[in-house]
Amino acid sequence: MAKDELVLLDFCWSPFSVRVKVALAEKGLSYEVKEEDLMGGKSDLLLQSNPIYEKVPVLLHNGKPIVESTNIVYYIDETWDSPQLLPTSSYGRSRARFWADFIDKKVFDAGCIIWKSKGEELEVAKKEFIDILKKLEGAMGDHDYFGGDKFGFVDIVLIGLSSWFFAYEKYGGFEIEIECPKIGAWIKKCKEKESVAKALPNPQKVYEFVGMLRKMHGIE
Ligand SMILES: N[C@@H](CCC(=O)N[C@@H](CS)C(=O)NCC(=O)O)C(=O)O
Numbered sequence: 001m002a003k004d005e006l007v008l009l010d011f012c013w014s015p016f017s018v019r020v021k022v023a024l025a026e027k028g029l030s031y032e033v034k035e036e037d038l039m040g041g042k043s044d045l046l047l048q049s050n051p052i053y054e055k056v057p058v059l060l061h062n063g064k065p066i067v068e069s070t071n072i073v074y075y076i077d078e079t080w081d082s083p084q085l086l087p088t089s090s091y092g093r094s095r096a097r098f099w100a101d102f103i104d105k106k107v108f109d110a111g112c113i114i115w116k117s118k119g120e121e122l123e124v125a126k127k128e129f130i131d132i133l134k135k136l137e138g139a140m141g142d143h144d145y146f147g148g149d150k151f152g153f154v155d156i157v158l159i160g161l162s163s164w165f166f167a168y169e170k171y172g173g174f175e176i177e178i179e180c181p182k183i184g185a186w187i188k189k190c191k192e193k194e195s196v197a198k199a200l201p202n203p204q205k206v207y208e209f210v211g212m213l214r215k216m217h218g219i220e
Contacts, residue, residue, distance in 0.1 A: 009043075009049065015162075018160035019072070069157075166207055
């Protein structure tokens with residue numbers, strides 16, 4: 001059988017691309033990265049592969065595009081079976097999908113409000129972000145990971161977004177380890193995994209990138 005050809009259309013600061021990189025690494029798959037210039041001009045390949053949203057990440061599997069990071073992680077898990085990222089029981093899978101959807105709807109947007117705001121608005125945004133993380137702590141319960149004893153699907157969906165948490169802390173003036181110690185410990189544990197450590201961009205560099213976005217938005 002011919003070897004799978006995997007190409008990732010990427011943007012190096014994208015927290016969504018991190019999810020795909022971690023999932024591919026967990027499955028032991030190698031892939032080619034094509035960096036997109038989102039600030040300058042998107043490639044024709046990106047525009048043709050994701051004509052609806054025109055966003056990265058896109059995974060091309062033997063030339064066929066798969067879009068939207070959570071959907072890509074599902075695809076990877078369904079296509080390459082070991083190690084399994086989603087739980088085996090239908091109840092477990094349903095819970096994992098619920099929390100992945102919650103993360104998708106809440107975490108990144110709440111974080112963006114933190115770096116985009118000041119004064120009273122910032123205080124409200126911080127509280128909202130911490131409330132979201134506290135709900136996620138409740139979902140993890142006493143387990144090491146959202147996947148229970150094993151790193152899995154929901155862990156991948158959240159750990160990608162965590163690459164921007166340092167910037168939220170700096171611009172928001174709070175510390176996740178103090179406000180949400182379980183999430184703080186979970187991030188540290190995830191970073192011990194090679195798949196995660198290699199995929200996460202440098203937090204200081206992300207912070208600098210967000211600083212540039214703030215200037216572009218006229219916040220600084
Ligand atoms: N819901 C999408 C979000 C992807 C996303 O927002 N990608 C950003 C980079 S981090 C992007 O491509 N932005 C380009 C644009 O908005 O035009 C996913 O999960 O893949």
